[in-house]
Amino acid sequence: MAYDPSSDDRLDRAFMALADPIRRDIIAKLSRGPATVNELAAPFTISKQAVSKHIRVLEQAGLVTRTRDAQRRPVHLAAGQLEALTAWIDRYRLVHEQQFRRLDALLTTQESATHDNTTEESS
Amino acid sequence: MAYDPSSDDRLDRAFMALADPIRRDIIAKLSRGPATVNELAAPFTISKQAVSKHIRVLEQAGLVTRTRDAQRRPVHLAAGQLEALTAWIDRYRLVHEQQFRRLDALLTTQESATHDNTTEESS
């Protein structure tokens, strides 16, 4: 409530949308081409209405779009928000690597008086 | 605390954790170095307990770790899950670009036989 609800909101919805394995599965299926709600709902045990709700969540997050084809409403993957998510994550992922390099450099400096260690970087 | 080592569950928690702007802000702050709960809670209007809960969510998602320094419990950024998130997203981001290229090729092929209309490709 005490936040700028404008620009963060889209990021909120996108991360939240991908927090559900069913919705991630829908994204995975859509990556192989557009699909209707019935097609997307088929593999799941939940009702078609529930899948429709999931698709709505993905749509409001900007991750998919819906078009019209007769009485079908094919769902398409949308790239924009996926890009935004990687952009956000990469910012801190890279910073973290820098931190590790700094820590590494510090340790190397201190330990160079004693011995030279092998730098291992990934966790 | 037993973590479910299911990779799906881990992705669930990580995406969910980042769906909250306060938690993303905490990640941003931690990218500049470790910090205590009090330091992290200072800028926010919510209680320290609430911030502590947010940190717990981030910890269970594998995004941060907590160590011990006297009565303080500094929080550190953890890189592993951020990498996992970008890995998941990038898979479908790249596939989507390929889809667009295929669609583009299809439209070009079909329209070259009929007529050249103004192709509207935006939403």
Add this chain to the structure above:
DNA sequence: TTATTGATCAACTGTTTGGTTGATTACGAC
């Protein structure tokens, strides 16, 4: 027209989340 199919809308329920306040633990200083 009527019937059928694809999909959404509406109302409802159980569970989870995000927040609060108050009590409690853990540690260091006195």
Add this chain to the structure above:
DNA sequence: GTCGTAATCAACCAAACAGTTGATCAATAA
């Protein structure tokens, strides 16, 4: 020991979420 500080635990509450069933809308086919 007592006191102060850092942080968590516990109980509670309102709001949001994921699911259901039943009704409704939209488009095609008979």
